[in-house]
Amino acid sequence: MDVxxxxxxxxxxxxxxxxxxxxxxxxxxPILTGVKLDVFRTEGVKLTASDIDTTIRAEIPVEDGxxxxxxxxxxxxxxxxxxxxxKKLPKETVDIEVQPGFTTLITSGKTKxxxxxxxxxxxxxxxxxxxxxxxxxxxxxxxxxxRSTAFAVSTSETSPILTGVLWELSAGRLQLTATDxxxxxxxxxxxxxxxxxxxxxxxxxxxxxNDLAKIISDDEEVQISVGTSQVLFRAGRVNFFSRVLDGxxxxxxxxIPTTFQSELEVxxxxxxxxxxxxxxxxxxxxxxxxxxxxxxxxxxxxxSTSDGVGKVVEQIDADKFTGDPIKIxxxxxxxxxxxxxxxxDHLHIGFTGPMSPIIIRPQGGGSSDKxxxxxxxxxxx
Amino acid sequence: MDVxxxxxxxxxxxxxxxxxxxxxxxxxxPILTGVKLDVFRTEGVKLTASDIDTTIRAEIPVEDGxxxxxxxxxxxxxxxxxxxxxKKLPKETVDIEVQPGFTTLITSGKTKxxxxxxxxxxxxxxxxxxxxxxxxxxxxxxxxxxRSTAFAVSTSETSPILTGVLWELSAGRLQLTATDxxxxxxxxxxxxxxxxxxxxxxxxxxxxxNDLAKIISDDEEVQISVGTSQVLFRAGRVNFFSRVLDGxxxxxxxxIPTTFQSELEVxxxxxxxxxxxxxxxxxxxxxxxxxxxxxxxxxxxxxSTSDGVGKVVEQIDADKFTGDPIKIxxxxxxxxxxxxxxxxDHLHIGFTGPMSPIIIRPQGGGSSDKxxxxxxxxxxx
Numbered sequence: 001m002d003v004x005x006x007x008x009x010x011x012x013x014x015x016x017x018x019x020x021x022x023x024x025x026x027x028x029x030p031i032l033t034g035v036k037l038d039v040f041r042t043e044g045v046k047l048t049a050s051d052i053d054t055t056i057r058a059e060i061p062v063e064d065g066x067x068x069x070x071x072x073x074x075x076x077x078x079x080x081x082x083x084x085x086x087k088k089l090p091k092e093t094v095d096i097e098v099q100p101g102f103t104t105l106i107t108s109g110k111t112k113x114x115x116x117x118x119x120x121x122x123x124x125x126x127x128x129x130x131x132x133x134x135x136x137x138x139x140x141x142x143x144x145x146x147r148s149t150a151f152a153v154s155t156s157e158t159s160p161i162l163t164g165v166l167w168e169l170s171a172g173r174l175q176l177t178a179t180d181x182x183x184x185x186x187x188x189x190x191x192x193x194x195x196x197x198x199x200x201x202x203x204x205x206x207x208x209x210n211d212l213a214k215i216i217s218d219d220e221e222v223q224i225s226v227g228t229s230q231v232l233f234r235a236g237r238v239n240f241f242s243r244v245l246d247g248x249x250x251x252x253x254x255x256i257p258t259t260f261q262s263e264l265e266v267x268x269x270x271x272x273x274x275x276x277x278x279x280x281x282x283x284x285x286x287x288x289x290x291x292x293x294x295x296x297x298x299x300x301x302x303x304s305t306s307d308g309v310g311k312v313v314e315q316i317d318a319d320k321f322t323g324d325p326i327k328i329x330x331x332x333x334x335x336x337x338x339x340x341x342x343x344x345d346h347l348h349i350g351f352t353g354p355m356s357p358i359i360i361r362p363q364g365g366g367s368s369d370k371x372x373x374x375x376x377x378x379x380x381x
Numbered sequence: 382m383d384v385x386x387x388x389x390x391x392x393x394x395x396x397x398x399x400x401x402x403x404x405x406x407x408x409x410x411p412i413l414t415g416v417k418l419d420v421f422r423t424e425g426v427k428l429t430a431s432d433i434d435t436t437i438r439a440e441i442p443v444e445d446g447x448x449x450x451x452x453x454x455x456x457x458x459x460x461x462x463x464x465x466x467x468k469k470l471p472k473e474t475v476d477i478e479v480q481p482g483f484t485t486l487i488t489s490g491k492t493k494x495x496x497x498x499x500x501x502x503x504x505x506x507x508x509x510x511x512x513x514x515x516x517x518x519x520x521x522x523x524x525x526x527x528r529s530t531a532f533a534v535s536t537s538e539t540s541p542i543l544t545g546v547l548w549e550l551s552a553g554r555l556q557l558t559a560t561d562x563x564x565x566x567x568x569x570x571x572x573x574x575x576x577x578x579x580x581x582x583x584x585x586x587x588x589x590x591n592d593l594a595k596i597i598s599d600d601e602e603v604q605i606s607v608g609t610s611q612v613l614f615r616a617g618r619v620n621f622f623s624r625v626l627d628g629x630x631x632x633x634x635x636x637i638p639t640t641f642q643s644e645l646e647v648x649x650x651x652x653x654x655x656x657x658x659x660x661x662x663x664x665x666x667x668x669x670x671x672x673x674x675x676x677x678x679x680x681x682x683x684x685s686t687s688d689g690v691g692k693v694v695e696q697i698d699a700d701k702f703t704g705d706p707i708k709i710x711x712x713x714x715x716x717x718x719x720x721x722x723x724x725x726d727h728l729h730i731g732f733t734g735p736m737s738p739i740i741i742r743p744q745g746g747g748s749s750d751k752x753x754x755x756x757x758x759x760x761x762x
Contacts, residue, residue, distance in 0.1 A: 081690055084661050115691040277492060279470050309462055310496035
């Protein structure tokens with residue numbers, strides 16, 4: 001059980017930064033405030049942190065030449081302090097030596113630390129991570145999928161399943177969906193996996209996905225292994241295990257209209273800037289209500305009113321407008337979120353009546369198929 | 382009372398950013414959540430905001446060619462919304478027109494706003510600001526004086542006078558002092574004013590000085606007019622009025638030792654890095670206690686211990702050490718603050734015993750005369 005290593009400060013610091021994302025500020029079990037250090041003579045060092053829902057493991061192999069193993073073994077060290085002190089050590093290498101009772105001696109230059117370690121036997125068993133990957137994505141592609149959906153999840157714990165993003169794979173098409181019952185974001189990419197592989201109802205919390213996005217590099221290949229109770233994302237030396245949420249994700253396909261009474265095409269920037277200004281006033285009264293009118297000629301008028309503060313009226317021209325004139329009210333915050341996620345120069349917005357979902361899509365589309373839905377406010381316009 | 386102007390968005394935005402620093406988030410009188418807009422045919426536009434303690438006025442003169450006055454008058458507009466919407470307007474110029482009842486019409490491109498204005502008669506009378514300057518400082522010099530002292534004020538309202546920084550001028554020497562009874566920071570510069578001008582007991586809250594530092598450019602000349610109840614800082618088109626705190630600032634000169642039992646000279650970086658690492662552990666137990674020992678040979682040892690976490694031991698070499706060996710404990714946070722403010726490559730630290738003040742000065746000194754004092758902890762070392 002006695003660890004003794006000489007390790008690169010930089011490599012240890014980077015690995016600690018990755019795994020410490022799994023540590024919750026709300027950890028109730030002391031052992032989960034720690035980082036587990038496992039040292040193997042041939043494999044090298046593995047660092048693991050977990051909040052049960054998410055487990056992150058980073059590997060520093062002997063073959064990389066950045067660690068020398070003198071003695072193998074394991075210890076759990078207090079994460080917060082360990083991460084910060086390693087970063088601030090004076091020299092490029094660090095000596096770590098575990099003494100009986102898990103007291104850990106850390107030396108770098110003329111700095112000597114005695115850290116109170118914890119028993120690694122108390123640390124929860126962690127997944128092995130030797131599954132075959134189900135699909136693989138480029139880092140920037142995975143981050144874009146997360147960025148396009150995670151914002152739309154529910155933050156209320158009354159429907160835990162809606163705090164997650166739904167992952168579905170079928171016929172080589174990967175689709176992610178998130179909704180909080182007031183709005184919905186969906187994105188799909190083709191060619192992410194073999195045609196014959198499929199999975200459904202894989203739901204991962206947005207918090208976990210946002211943490212994952214933070215530790216992945218754009219140009220890294222991410223291998224994804226989907227199991228029944230957990231998903232493993234493997235990127236380089238980092239294994240990111242996420243629990244799959246229990247329960248069935250609602251079928252959202254039926255609420256998405258496919259034909260429209262009115263269709264508006266508009267410059268994303270002009271539309272977003274106008275909504276943004278109207279939002280400044282709309283948020284003053286906390287309801288975020290903005291009213292949109294489009295007349296038969298395609299003149300777009302955006303309005304918001306806040307008693308005691310004032311009124312904003314915006315006018316922009318449509319690129320194209322077909323169908324019936326529109327008068328509709330919606331949450332400006334939801335619209336701004338959707339516009340930010342849509343990320344194209346021009347938008348296609350579909351309407352099927354003042355009480356029916358508004359559908360926002362990129363005009364022309366890109367490599368991924370994006371859709372945002374916003375339910376209008378039931379105000380007497 | 383009818384205002385009508387055409388004004389540069391950029392100039393209006395900058396002026397609003399300056400004056401809005403005076404608006405307190407805790408304003409209890411509605412009128413103080415507003416910015417007063419005074420329009421004069423020949424002078425141009427003056428914007429004023431105030432939280433009573435601090436009043437900031439920015440001028441946009443007609444002669445700068447960035448404003449055209451069609452009608453003079455005054456109105457008070459809701460600051461938070463006004464500042465944000467101006468920044469986001471679509472065109473480079475803005476038309477502002479006040480209608481009867483203070484409703485204010487703001488137009489820029491196809492954006493039209495109706496803002497509910499307030500009666501300018503309700504706005505508190507603001508100082509005129511035609512005083513002759515008492516002294517003047519370069520912007521970066523003034524900011525350095527503030528940065529060297531404001532951190533050391535008391536945050537407790539039990540001694541309101543200690544929430545301020547003491548300004549004193551005598552024989553051309555300007556001195557600023559701040560203390561919270563546990564530590565003290567003092568800085569002095571020569572040649573800031575004529576030899577015959579002097580003032581004493583001018584105390585300005587650190588909050589106000591920090592706000593002032595934010596709106597002053599490094600290369601701007603700041604004219605300072607010291608009155609009995611207020612101080613005016615005038616920089617370019619901005620007038621910054623600060624109330625002088627009531628009461629007498631305590632005489633701190635007697636607590637500052639001038640001779641030492643032991644004197645330590647040390648590299649600021651080596652010392653600061655060691656204190657920083659010891660602080661990481663010291664703060665875990667919230668007391669921030671760090672122990673410093675220097676032996677007769679000038680070997681410096683810095684230690685901190687935190688039950689349940691561990692112990693840090695640091696060793697550095699003194700550049701020079703004279704006098705008796707030292708064993709002393711102090712607050713690591715106070716020491717880090719003092720080192721940050723001292724800002725020189727090498728330090729001189731003077732000791733007069735384990736229970737007497739520690740005096741930190743830059744070794745060699747710079748253009749300003751800086752001193753930091755820290756009272757040691759009364760721990761049985």
